[in-house]
Amino acid sequence: MMDLSDYAMVEGHPKYKQAIKREHAIYTRAYDIRTPFVRDYTRLIFSQGYRRLKNKTQVFFAVDDDHVCTRLEHVNLVSSIANTIARELKLNTELTQAIATGHDIGHAPFGHGGERILKDISQHYHLEPFWHERNSLHFVDDIEVLEDDYHHFYNLDLTYAVRDGIIAHCGEMQQALITPRDEVIDLQKDFTRPGMFEPYTYEGCVVKMSDKIAYLARDIEDALRLHIIDHNEVNALRDELNSLGGYQFNAINNGSVVNYFIQDVIHHSSSAGIGLSEEAYRKMHIIMNFNYKHIYLIKRVDIHNNYVKLMMNSLFEFLYDYYQSPTFLEDLKDDRDQYHTLITHYLAHLEKHAQFPHIPRNPNYENKVIYDFEHDPQAITKSILDYLAGMTDTFLIKSFNELLSF
Incomplete structure (x- = not known):
């Protein structure tokens, strides 16, 4: 297991001054014990956009079932996975928690279907293309506000590292290794399409990888619950994964799949970036293809x-x-x-x-x-x-x- 503490975004890191930079200074209180990234986390969970995630679609919309995943549950799953990986790799868990908490705050209603519809509207009216990673940055930069001690409202003004991790999180991309970039960019102007740049920090790379892990089996569990797929199809997926050799799944469910990928990321990440083994990468690809064929693209x-x-x-x-x-x-x-x-x-x-x-x-x-x-x-x-x-x-x-x- 690699110790990446030398790359953790903490005081003393050569990128730290840039990582904690804000567009405007935010107010301070006497005896505030929070670090810059913890302040970002609390500013996010106090925002109205975060609260609304509980009634936004993850995959299945307007379902009258309290046990089907919502966008808020997905955010919490990503945060849990990212924190586990970051902790074991000796990275900054406060930063991963803040990025994970805000990564989908600007997601459209009705999931990716709603995102495509808003993209069509924006293009019809000659606006910049709509994509949820950029819109999440737009929300934390421009839309969400918080009230201060004197009933005045200000923008969130999050740190550069958290804003960067939000717009760079694109979880739909298939990558075996995510390596943080070195250059500082203007996140609002330079980032013009999903996945254009890798995150600025190792912690941002952890969240990007965790976003992939979080939805793989969770969407399968919901599809089973709603009778969109059946256990025979899931067992066939299990057999296909096991035929590759290496790790053998006894069952395909959220716990077993998340544990497998967390362990693999922990043991195959290095100073080169946050990565997967060749075996795990192939298995992730197979599960993603299964989900698209049997869940996301059905009639x-x-x-x-x-x-x-x-x-x-x-x-x-x-x-x-x-x-x-x-x-x-x-x-x-x-x-x-x-x-x-x-x-x-x-x-x-x-x-x-x-x-x-x-x-x-x-x-x-x-x-x-x-x-x-x-x-x-x-x-x-x-x-x-x-x-x-x-x-x-x-x-x-x-x-x-x-x-x-x-």
Whole structure:
């Protein structure tokens, strides 16, 4: 087992000063005992975006079953796996916990199907492509705010290392070795597609690997529970994995699969990066292929995606149509009673993040203005897209149902 303590992102590491850098200094309290990365972790779990993850899809949407994985449970699984690996490799577990906690905070409702629909909307309106890793960075940089001791709201202003780990976490990529990069980049401007750069820290690489491990068997367990696959198919997967030799699985479930990959990563990581053995890499590839064939790309997913597309497009167009009127703010306020859920919360979103001509902002909001309705012609499309991206599955369905009610 490799001791990577010399590479841990702690004081004395040559990258540490950059790793703890924030865009703006955050307030301090007397006798605060938290390190910079622990402060990031607590700022994330106090945020509204983190709370909403409990009602966002991981794979299976709007399921009336408390035991099916949600986005919040997935985040907690990634955090647990990453912390175990980081602890055994003598890396900074505070950093891995903060990155893991924030890595999916900007994920779309309805999982990757919702992500593709928002990507289509953004491209149709000539915005930058939507992808959840970048949107998670956008949320922690621009959207999420916290209230201070004087009822003023500020952006999270997380450290560079945590922000970097969030946008660089892309878990869909198949890699046997993840090696941290050395260069400092502008995360908002230089990162233009998923997986374009590796994380800046070994801890970020651990989270990226842990994201892959976390969903492999957990999605299989849910598919079994919902009768999408059966035990014969899972047993056939087990036999295929065991035919490769090496480690032999007695069962394919979350505990056995997670334990196998954690042990493999711990024993095959080195100063070269966070890695898997050739055997484990091949087995991960086989499980991923099984999941795509039997779970992610089945016919029922198309039906689900069409339903979500109808809801998202309807809500987007409904709000966008208000902007065609020169008195669109007043029109929105006039219709609040009829569409209370959708419009009330959208207006609150604008109050927090927008600047309008001749309308002063609430002085309690000292966070960034990200929708400049005086100078940016795309302010309306950006504001609606962000609003939809932040919704939970249940809130989006409730808002859509308002449009159907008379």
